[in-house]
Amino acid sequence: MVSDLLNTRKTGWDTNRVNAWIHHEDVDKVLSIKICPGAEKDLLGWHYTKEGIYTVKSAYWLATHLPSEQQIRSTPGANDLKAQVWRINTAPKLKHFLWKLLSGALATKANLVYRHMSNQPLCCYCCSNVETTCHLFFDCVMAQAVWRGSGFPLASLTDPNISLEEKIKAIMTCNTSTRFSHLRHFPLWILWRLWISRNILCFQRRSTSWRKIIRQARDDAQEWQDQERHTEDMRGSRAHTPSETRSESRWEPPNQHWIKCNYDGTYSNGRISQAGWVIRNDRGTYLGAGQAKGNQTRNVVESEFQALIMAMQHCWIKGYNRQENGGQGLQRVNSHGVDVGTTSLQIF
Numbered sequence: 001m002v003s004d005l006l007n008t009r010k011t012g013w014d015t016n017r018v019n020a021w022i023h024h025e026d027v028d029k030v031l032s033i034k035i036c037p038g039a040e041k042d043l044l045g046w047h048y049t050k051e052g053i054y055t056v057k058s059a060y061w062l063a064t065h066l067p068s069e070q071q072i073r074s075t076p077g078a079n080d081l082k083a084q085v086w087r088i089n090t091a092p093k094l095k096h097f098l099w100k101l102l103s104g105a106l107a108t109k110a111n112l113v114y115r116h117m118s119n120q121p122l123c124c125y126c127c128s129n130v131e132t133t134c135h136l137f138f139d140c141v142m143a144q145a146v147w148r149g150s151g152f153p154l155a156s157l158t159d160p161n162i163s164l165e166e167k168i169k170a171i172m173t174c175n176t177s178t179r180f181s182h183l184r185h186f187p188l189w190i191l192w193r194l195w196i197s198r199n200i201l202c203f204q205r206r207s208t209s210w211r212k213i214i215r216q217a218r219d220d221a222q223e224w225q226d227q228e229r230h231t232e233d234m235r236g237s238r239a240h241t242p243s244e245t246r247s248e249s250r251w252e253p254p255n256q257h258w259i260k261c262n263y264d265g266t267y268s269n270g271r272i273s274q275a276g277w278v279i280r281n282d283r284g285t286y287l288g289a290g291q292a293k294g295n296q297t298r299n300v301v302e303s304e305f306q307a308l309i310m311a312m313q314h315c316w317i318k319g320y321n322r323q324e325n326g327g328q329g330l331q332r333v334n335s336h337g338v339d340v341g342t343t344s345l346q347i348f
């Protein structure tokens with residue numbers, strides 16, 4: 001311990017001990033370190049970070065830089081393919097899922113048996129083959145039915161002679177390929193839905209048909225694509241908004257003794273539009289909020305109007321019956337077509 005090298009009053013080094021216990025090359029370096037008068041107990045330090053605090057990153061560095069006989073085994077799967085996973089355009093949960101799939105880290109029956117956590121290796125779907133990752137997602141009769149039924153134009157996915165990594169690589173290539181731009185999210189969501197329905201079957205004893213898996217995956221992919229397009233439109237709108245206009249998005253208080261209701265509506269093609277609103281007074285104090293599901297709308301403007309009506313009804317019920325539309329939102333919708341930015345009402 002460091003404290004054993006200090007003098008009895010703990011105000012400096014005990015040079016005899018330092019000379020006796022420390023390698024002679026390091027003695028001068030140790031003696032040049034000043035002793036802090038307020039120093040307390042010795043603490044264990046981790047020498048692979050500047051702060052002396054353990055981090056997983058530094059431990060990984062250490063594990064991969066140890067002499068070869070002590071090196072840890074890297075996780076299964078091609079590292080370059082796993083690195084590509086983080087660069088594909090999809091939901092973060094799918095990236096994480098795909099990385100686990102490629103690393104052999106999904107809790108498939110075969111992996112659980114390998115880790116002595118189970119003695120049941122058979123696939124939940126067909127009950128006749130070991131549930132390896134490749135079997136579950138590509139070789140099982142259920143997976144084959146899903147891939148064939150999806151109409152996805154890659155015969156390699158159902159070819160048992162092609163490796164798991166090659167199949168995943170093909171799916172990831174589709175994600176960036178312009179040739180399959182309309183389908184680029186679909187196969188990733190099929191993998192996800194196969195895994196979810198497998199878990200429902202294993203743990204809840206409820207089966208999902210291959211048609212339903214395809215339908216759910218298609219809905220997921222469509223929703224993700226709509227959301228992506230919407231985000232791009234929003235970014236485009238902001239990029240073209242002059243800075244003085246953008247400053248309007250900061251909340252401004254209403255006139256004295258009035259309250260302000262900020263409202264907003266969601267728009268997603270083919271889905272029910274939802275609305276939310278928050279009421280504050282002229283000092284910015286929160287007075288209440290609400291949210292509601294409305295009808296399906298045909299465009300952003302309809303969603304905004306529906307949100308406005310629901311917010312007005314809510315305010316009316318609460319006894320605020322003199323209302324004035326702030327107008328900012330409508331102006332923004334008209335100029336950019338898709339922006340569903342915050343709109344506001346002034347109420348008395």
Ligand SMILES: [Zn+2]
Nearest residue numbers: 123125126140
């Ligand atoms: Zn199976």
